[in-house]
Amino acid sequence: METAGIALLLGFFLDLLFGDPHFLWHPVRGIGWLITRWERILRRAFPKTQQGEMAGGIFLVLGVIVYTLIPPAFLLWIAYRVHTVLGIAVEALFCYQLLAARSLRDESMKVYEALKRKGLPAGRKAVSMIVGRDTENLSEEGVVKATVETVAENTSDGVIAPLLFMACGGALAGFFYKAVNTMDSMVGYQNEKYLFFGRAAARLDDVLNYIPARLAAFLMTAACYLTGLDGSNAWRIYKRDRLNHASPNSAQTEAVMAGALGVELAGDAYYFGVLHKKKTIGDPDRTILTADIPRANRLMIATSCLAMAAVAAVRGLLYLF
Template identity: 60%
Template structure:
């Protein structure tokens, strides 16, 4: 299996660019999400309704989801490679393809762009609500555009570079474990009354596993900014200045690069579940953000993703060749 992972990574990456996520194909992340909901319900009933009890339940959730997220693809891959190497490569490539979100992220963000271009604010609010966690009902055109650009920036790391990084290290098994952790964070990693204790371990683990990929993503995006004629110098400047302005140690990394590359200001206050959260801004408002920036953000998404895929396969190939030589 190890020998063919680099090939499977590239095949999966290019299949994602071609096909995206067809709605008829049941996505593994939905299975993981259903598993998280199932375990949450039963673990909450199993452990005491205390601060310590909720944290233990949350830890049990993390252990369960990480184990199942890794064991299932490992078993399928093992069987596939035992039957025939080609079948194993096909399965490995398919797993990689399913864990990436390059084309789907572009498609969903471009739905926002198209509604804004038509002047349909309600349609744009609905479209952006499908890809962000914040409240969108009161957003104006600039707020909608900022939300779309920010989610493209953040998900360049979470949805593409980080999965590729873990695929290159440990194949689809580690890639699936990463997605399990990332999905747990998106479902239970909130700092509200319901999840502040139960989701504590999921949120902390997500911060840990995204630490390196988020920074690799930022530097890849800086390189993409230079290659595509954006303001690469300012992208690096804002990255170094503003990359720790979010509560999370990772989410502002690529947002800061995006803000600098486009010469706009991102982040700031936002409503979540009806409550206002005061957050610092990222970048300088050298010009007003406009809906065309969504297209520009997607250009940086695609180039950064391509650079990441090539880099990870190249490094993996060199390291594997060195190990085999020894």
């Protein structure tokens, strides 16, 4: 396996072992800062019309991608020129920071621990840190459902998609994906402020996630059989409900998760005080329980490991032949 493949494998295991160290600067925070700065500049530069905001959004995408890629490209170029081992080490560090399996588990388990130890108000506060919807009036069932949905969706966005991009193009491809995905999470809203300005970012994110979301769903279905969950029902619900979302990608892994756990996910939710009507995903065979949060995480981790094993096998074969 060549240098980029070794770096990805090392980065994957570092992520599983340690998650995001809070004492280190994280590149996604830098991308977020860049998006905020560019948005301010572009909103002043372009007219506040539909066409002006759409043009500003296109320049946002181009500018953020370019300025996201320049620093890691320069650092990797320097590191590999100094020594191959240093280059692998730097690229492994980037891969480690761009994957989020351990952090997704840790942050979602904070909701679980809050509900178990401190009750519903603490659970609402904990889940507000990882979801975009309004959480102050959620029931315990609503808090658990929001957490499980986040684990399901981010299995693709936070782990499988960046892993696949880095498998194809190294850490720089991972930075490219993260730039677009972070823009979508910050400006890709269907509201008055971002309907036109965030459209380019949202559409590009849909395109980039189209294949990874479906591969993640297939891998998650397979992982059901490794974790003792209902793989046949996961596949049934996936085929039926995989498009029950405004995004063409978000329901892919949510449908598998709903079927695997035998619960109903999605449905109506409030965002910024506005009710958004949504289709449900899965069947209400039983009430979702707090214990479904660790079950969802076991499925996410197993899916991530299957993906890494598949990538390592394919890259190893390509290197040999």
